[in-house]
Amino acid sequence: MTRLSRLAAIAAIAAAVPLHANAVDRRFPDWPCVQARVGEISVATAWTGPSVEDALDIxxxxxxxxxxxxxxxxxxxxxxxxxxxxxxxxxxxxxxxQEKAKLLVAGLFDTLNRERLDVVNGLERLTRRQRDFATSIEADAARLRNLQSKPDADQKEVADLANRVEWATRIFEERRKSVRFACEVPVVIEQRFFALARAVQRVLD
Known part of the structure; x- marks a missing residue:
C-alpha cells in the first residue's frame, strides 16, 4: 500500500467506524451494556429472613x-x-x-450494592467520554479528508493528522471492547450477593 493510499484508508476507516454508542434502553442514553440497567440489587430476591433495613447503618x-x-x-x-x-x-x-445473619447480610448488601453502583456509574461516565472522543475523531477525520483532497496540502500535516486519527480510532475501539467485559462486572457482583445471602438463608432455614 502506498503512503497516499494508506492515509486515504485511515480516513475512510475513521469515517466508517460507528463511533457513537446507541443506547439499548432509551431511558438510559449513557448505559452501554446489553444487560438491562438495574440501579440497585434487590435483597428480596435472595433473602427471605428478617428485614435488613434497620441494620444497614449499624x-x-x-x-x-x-x-x-x-x-x-x-x-x-x-x-x-x-x-x-x-x-x-x-x-x-x-x-x-438470626441477628448475626441479619447483620451479615446487611453488610454484604450495603457493600456489594455500593460497589455495583460505582461500576454502573463508571460505565456511564465512560460512555460520555467516548461520545466526546468520537466527536473529536470524526472532526479530525473530516479535516483529514479535506486535506487529502487538496493537491497542495502540506504532506507532513496530512501524515501527522492521519497518525492522530489512526491512534485515536484504535484507542476508541480498545475502550469499546473493554466495555463489553466491564458490563459483566455488575452481574458478577449481583450474583455474588445472591449466592452469599442464600447460603446464610439456608442456615436459618
Missing part, C-alpha cells in the same frame, strides 16, 4: 462483621470459600443466630 459497628464482610465481598476471595466462611460465622460462636 452492621459495621461490629468489627468482626465488618472485617468478614470485606473478606466475603472481595472478588479475589473464591465464592465457595466465601460461602463457607459466611455459614460458619452464623452457625458458630455466641450470639443470636
Amino acid at each position: 452492621w459495621d459497628d461490629d468489627r468482626q462483621i465488618a472485617d468478614l464482610v470485606a473478606h466475603l465481598a472481595a472478588r479475589r476471595t473464591p465464592l465457595d470459600e466465601a460461602e463457607k466462611a459466611a455459614v460458619e460465622f452464623v452457625q458458630n460462636g455466641n450470639g443470636d443466630k
Whole structure:
C-alpha cells in the first residue's frame, strides 16, 4: 500500500467506524451494556429472613462483621470459600443466630450494592467520554479528508493528522471492547450477593 493510499484508508476507516454508542434502553442514553440497567440489587430476591433495613447503618459497628464482610465481598476471595466462611460465622460462636445473619447480610448488601453502583456509574461516565472522543475523531477525520483532497496540502500535516486519527480510532475501539467485559462486572457482583445471602438463608432455614 502506498503512503497516499494508506492515509486515504485511515480516513475512510475513521469515517466508517460507528463511533457513537446507541443506547439499548432509551431511558438510559449513557448505559452501554446489553444487560438491562438495574440501579440497585434487590435483597428480596435472595433473602427471605428478617428485614435488613434497620441494620444497614449499624452492621459495621461490629468489627468482626465488618472485617468478614470485606473478606466475603472481595472478588479475589473464591465464592465457595466465601460461602463457607459466611455459614460458619452464623452457625458458630455466641450470639443470636438470626441477628448475626441479619447483620451479615446487611453488610454484604450495603457493600456489594455500593460497589455495583460505582461500576454502573463508571460505565456511564465512560460512555460520555467516548461520545466526546468520537466527536473529536470524526472532526479530525473530516479535516483529514479535506486535506487529502487538496493537491497542495502540506504532506507532513496530512501524515501527522492521519497518525492522530489512526491512534485515536484504535484507542476508541480498545475502550469499546473493554466495555463489553466491564458490563459483566455488575452481574458478577449481583450474583455474588445472591449466592452469599442464600447460603446464610439456608442456615436459618
